[in-house]
Amino acid sequence: MPALSFKFSESTTGFLKITPESRxxxxxxASIFSLFFGQIVPLAILLLVTAVYISLExxxxxxxxxxxxxAFIALTAVTFVWLLGFVFTVMKDQPLSMAVIPFMRLSISIxxxxxxxxxxxxxxxxxxxxxxxxxGLIKLPLIITIRxxxxxxxxxxxxxxxxxxxxxxxxxYGFWVLRPFLWSRVFxxxxxxxxxxSTDELALATxxxxxxxxxxxxxxxxxxxxxxxxxxxxxxxxxxVSFIIENLHAHG
Amino acid sequence: MASIRAxxxxxxxxxxxxxxxxxxxxxxxKASTLILALAGGGMNPVTLLLRSAVHAALxxxxxxxxxxxxxxxxxxxxxxxxxxxxxxxxxxxxxTIIVGTLAVELLVRALGGLEKHPGLGILAVAASELFSRxxxxxxxxLGVREQPGLLVMVVVISxxxxxxxxxxxxxxxxxxxxxxxxxxxx
Amino acid sequence: MLxxxxxxxxxxxxxxxxxxxxxxxxxxxxxLLVTGPSGSGKSTLLSILAGLAPRFLKGKLEGSxxxxxKAPGELRHWSSDVGFMTQNPECQFLAGNVEDELYLTLRCRxxxxxxxxxxVDEALKTFSLESVRSQSVFNLSEGQKQRVVLAALxxxxxxxxxxxxxxxxxxxxxxxxxxxxxxxxxxxxxSLIIADHRLAWLTGVCxxxxxxxxxxVAGEGDWEWLSDDQTRAGLGLRSVGRCxxxxxxxxxxxxxxxxxxxxxxxxxxxxxYYKGPIIINDLSFKLTYGTVTVLLGKSGxxxxxxxxxxxxxxxxxxxxxxxxxxxxxxxxxxxxxxxSDHQLYMPSVLEEVNVxxxxxxxxxxxxxxxxxVLSAFGLADxxxxxxxxxxxxxxxxLVVAVxxxxxxxxxxxxxxxxxxxxxNLSLMSRQIIKSAQSxxxxxxxxxxxxxxxxxxxxxxxLDEVLQSPRxxxx
Numbered sequence: 001m002p003a004l005s006f007k008f009s010e011s012t013t014g015f016l017k018i019t020p021e022s023r024x025x026x027x028x029x030a031s032i033f034s035l036f037f038g039q040i041v042p043l044a045i046l047l048l049v050t051a052v053y054i055s056l057e058x059x060x061x062x063x064x065x066x067x068x069x070x071a072f073i074a075l076t077a078v079t080f081v082w083l084l085g086f087v088f089t090v091m092k093d094q095p096l097s098m099a100v101i102p103f104m105r106l107s108i109s110i111x112x113x114x115x116x117x118x119x120x121x122x123x124x125x126x127x128x129x130x131x132x133x134x135x136g137l138i139k140l141p142l143i144i145t146i147r148x149x150x151x152x153x154x155x156x157x158x159x160x161x162x163x164x165x166x167x168x169x170x171x172x173y174g175f176w177v178l179r180p181f182l183w184s185r186v187f188x189x190x191x192x193x194x195x196x197x198s199t200d201e202l203a204l205a206t207x208x209x210x211x212x213x214x215x216x217x218x219x220x221x222x223x224x225x226x227x228x229x230x231x232x233x234x235x236x237x238x239x240x241v242s243f244i245i246e247n248l249h250a251h252g
Numbered sequence: 253m254a255s256i257r258a259x260x261x262x263x264x265x266x267x268x269x270x271x272x273x274x275x276x277x278x279x280x281x282k283a284s285t286l287i288l289a290l291a292g293g294g295m296n297p298v299t300l301l302l303r304s305a306v307h308a309a310l311x312x313x314x315x316x317x318x319x320x321x322x323x324x325x326x327x328x329x330x331x332x333x334x335x336x337x338x339x340x341x342x343x344x345x346x347x348t349i350i351v352g353t354l355a356v357e358l359l360v361r362a363l364g365g366l367e368k369h370p371g372l373g374i375l376a377v378a379a380s381e382l383f384s385r386x387x388x389x390x391x392x393x394l395g396v397r398e399q400p401g402l403l404v405m406v407v408v409i410s411x412x413x414x415x416x417x418x419x420x421x422x423x424x425x426x427x428x429x430x431x432x433x434x435x436x437x438x
Numbered sequence: 439m440l441x442x443x444x445x446x447x448x449x450x451x452x453x454x455x456x457x458x459x460x461x462x463x464x465x466x467x468x469x470l471l472v473t474g475p476s477g478s479g480k481s482t483l484l485s486i487l488a489g490l491a492p493r494f495l496k497g498k499l500e501g502s503x504x505x506x507x508k509a510p511g512e513l514r515h516w517s518s519d520v521g522f523m524t525q526n527p528e529c530q531f532l533a534g535n536v537e538d539e540l541y542l543t544l545r546c547r548x549x550x551x552x553x554x555x556x557x558v559d560e561a562l563k564t565f566s567l568e569s570v571r572s573q574s575v576f577n578l579s580e581g582q583k584q585r586v587v588l589a590a591l592x593x594x595x596x597x598x599x600x601x602x603x604x605x606x607x608x609x610x611x612x613x614x615x616x617x618x619x620x621x622x623x624x625x626x627x628x629s630l631i632i633a634d635h636r637l638a639w640l641t642g643v644c645x646x647x648x649x650x651x652x653x654x655v656a657g658e659g660d661w662e663w664l665s666d667d668q669t670r671a672g673l674g675l676r677s678v679g680r681c682x683x684x685x686x687x688x689x690x691x692x693x694x695x696x697x698x699x700x701x702x703x704x705x706x707x708x709x710x711y712y713k714g715p716i717i718i719n720d721l722s723f724k725l726t727y728g729t730v731t732v733l734l735g736k737s738g739x740x741x742x743x744x745x746x747x748x749x750x751x752x753x754x755x756x757x758x759x760x761x762x763x764x765x766x767x768x769x770x771x772x773x774x775x776x777x778s779d780h781q782l783y784m785p786s787v788l789e790e791v792n793v794x795x796x797x798x799x800x801x802x803x804x805x806x807x808x809x810x811v812l813s814a815f816g817l818a819d820x821x822x823x824x825x826x827x828x829x830x831x832x833x834x835x836l837v838v839a840v841x842x843x844x845x846x847x848x849x850x851x852x853x854x855x856x857x858x859x860x861x862n863l864s865l866m867s868r869q870i871i872k873s874a875q876s877x878x879x880x881x882x883x884x885x886x887x888x889x890x891x892x893x894x895x896x897x898x899x900l901d902e903v904l905q906s907p908r909x910x911x912x
Contacts (some may be wrong), residue, residue, distance in 0.1 A: 144275030
């Protein structure tokens with residue numbers, strides 16, 4: 001997620017040169033249709049197509065890391081529910097193994113989410129927002145949000161360093177266990193204070209600039225290049241074929 | 253039609269500073285919950301509680317700073333769009349969340365509004381978060397309908413994260429008091 | 439002509455007047471310096487002149503302000519004529535890169551197309567920003583960030599520019615560059631009002647000076663009036679003279695300390711961030727116990743990184759940090775970082791010092807000791823206040839007080855005086871020297887040459903060291 005200042009630039013292959021708008025459309029279409037389909041074959045087609053898509057966009061090593069990460073999240077969730085099963089006996093008989101179809105749906109989403117997330121850049125996102133012609137009421141806070149996420153992540157890094165020095169007696173992994181209230185306070189309060197100060201400063205800056213929800217940010221037209229058109233056409237074919245098979249199964 | 257366009261462009265009701273505040277609080281909420289998720293593996297109980305508690309406490313502070321009807325709805329829309337743009341999270345539950353949150357905000361308005369009764373912020377956050385979870389459970393059902401047993405996991409996780417919301421509400425009340433003492437919010 | 443008549447302002451939450459009957463007039467194309475001790479009302483005055491009160495800056499406003507006979511009615515109209523650069527320029531950016539930021543500023547005033555393109559090109563050229571036109575605003579130096587804000591503001595052809603504490607984060611070369619730019623803007627017929635504590639860099643820019651104290655005009659005059667030391671001291675102001683260059687050169691005595699015995703020694707330090715360029719290359723030096731060493735150098739040379747290395751917050755690629763000839767694991771020493779907001783955590787000033795003294799351990803409360811620490815920095819009266827309710831200068835003194843409170847072998851202070859007035863600068867420098875006398879090696883990273891004059895017992899100038907790599911520790 002380069003938009004969040006993490007160093008993911010080397011994770012992408014740069015092979016498919018498609019616009020962020022195309023990635024957004026692919027992600028949205030994949031998540032809607034994967035939810036809609038209930039048969040194995042159409043889902044398998046979508047899974048295959050999205051697997052090709054992620055392989056062209058992201059290096060294999062990073063795909064493996066992402067899948068391991070999601071597996072870890074799923075495992076913690078399952079373990080948590082399993083542990084609760086000891087307390088609430090009604091949950092003991094529930095199946096905890098991953099079913100095939102939900103797993104396929106999740107994988108289709110991951111395959112489209114990761115290329116979008118790893119290729120997002122702040123400046124591109126702001127320009128994408130302009131192209132989408134959202135109402136000013138939504139566009140202005142959204143642009144502010146995207147603009148300030150890196151600032152907050154930077155604040156958090158600085159805060160972490162300040163805490164390590166000030167509380168070196170208890171800092172490290174034991175801090176939140178030894179003094180949970182102090183730990184949550186020293187991390188949270190300065191961030192909230194910074195947030196409120198930034199809010200005031202930025203509100204002042206926007207007022208002075210004359211920026212408002214009515215400001216025309218210079219919306220540009222959506223332009224799709226040849227690669228975008230090919231990728232979107234292939235995606236449409238895959239979805240249409242899956243749709244037909246899904247309906248044939250449903251009526252057969 | 254012209255008045256709807258004027259409203260969507262924020263004319264008259266929301267000041268630019270209100271929209272900036274909503275944007276920054278969305279940024280902070282997303283950044284902190286994302287970092288907690290990355291640090292704690294997303295679904296472990298401690299991370300779940302912390303993420304929800306942070307989310308609720310920040311929402312309380314936001315409502316204390318901008319006590320207007322529509323703030324929560326706008327916050328949810330911006331947050332969902334952001335999650336979609338940055339992380340590809342689908343916004344399929346958004347329409348339900350908007351309807352639910354708007355209903356909660358209208359109820360709060362009917363009870364006198366946040367300007368007159370700041371305490372109603374607790375009700376607003378608690379009820380709108382309940383709606384969000386219900387909408388997400390509904391959506392999750394669509395995703396695991398062939399194996400409904402898996403829904404138990406979603407329900408348990410949602411319930412646990414709602415517990416975090418309740419803890420966050422208490423934290424939010426304390427925080428608002430302290431921020432007033434520090435002169436940071438009026 | 440800008441005319442200010444009997445301006446009085448009381449903040450919404452305060453019973454005290456922030457400004458009390460302030461009046462002056464400023465002809466077009468003239469630069470005015472507004473100075474005075476911390477809390478004297480400089481920033482409030484600028485905010486009112488920017489048209490922010492009472493709608494944005496809530497409170498009771500009396501008196502009048504006229505620009506060419508026009509009062510600040512609707513903010514959006516007024517702010518085309520009056521540009522305001524706040525203390526933190528980064529907070530004024532909304533676009534991703536430099537060029538977009540300038541376009542956005544113009545678009546907010548309904549200037550677009552070819553006219554905007556020409557204005558952007560002109561502004562980039564005037565402010566020497568052509569080489570960074572596509573660069574992210576996050577990656578610019580402080581000086582460049584200020585230049586982007588000034589370029590954006592002047593492209594709107596304002597009549598008055600207001601600058602709040604512009605020198606706070608700039609190194610001496612960047613300050614000189616800013617002074618040149620301001621002279622250029624003044625030459626365009628724009629009036630400048632600059633609120634600042636640091637005076638010396640403005641001697642060639644401003645001809646008129648207005649001194650505020652507790653919201654009232656304490657005096658008005660020119661540089662000759664302020665050249666008298668007693669007058670300045672009485673008004674709590676800083677020096678108007680430049681620092682002598684002798685104080686900014688690396689002290690040769692440092693290279694004579696050729697033992698790894700007592701003291702904090704950096705030995706052959708090399709550092710780069712993850713896969714980035716080498717920032718510090720094979721640097722060695724020694725900090726002596728009981729001595730204040732000042733670390734100088736241009737912005738971006740790695741001074742703060744060096745501080746982090748010394749205290750164990752970063753690991754060097756090569757080399758080591760030795761305390762009395764031995765390595766120390768984990769974070770060590772005390773560092774006071776630049777941003778005080780990140781270093782204040784507790785609900786009261788007293789609690790802040792107490793937690794620092796106990797380092798977060800349970801049951802180690804010592805109110806008496808905490809009050810002593812606060813008294814030394816003139817903060818005892820504020821013990822019950824919330825740290826975030828303090829002024830910028832008070833917060834800065836508090837974080838330094840907290841940093842110096844605990845016994846340690848190394849104290850690093852990063853820009854401890856950037857927003858301090860003359861009175862507090864003297865107080866801070868006395869405490870820094872006193873702290874060093876009690877034992878630790880004290881390293882002060884600063885661009886503030888007045889502080890260098892007051893505290894430096896030893897100097898490491900990274901400009902010199904990195905230009906001609908040499909070991910200060912043989």
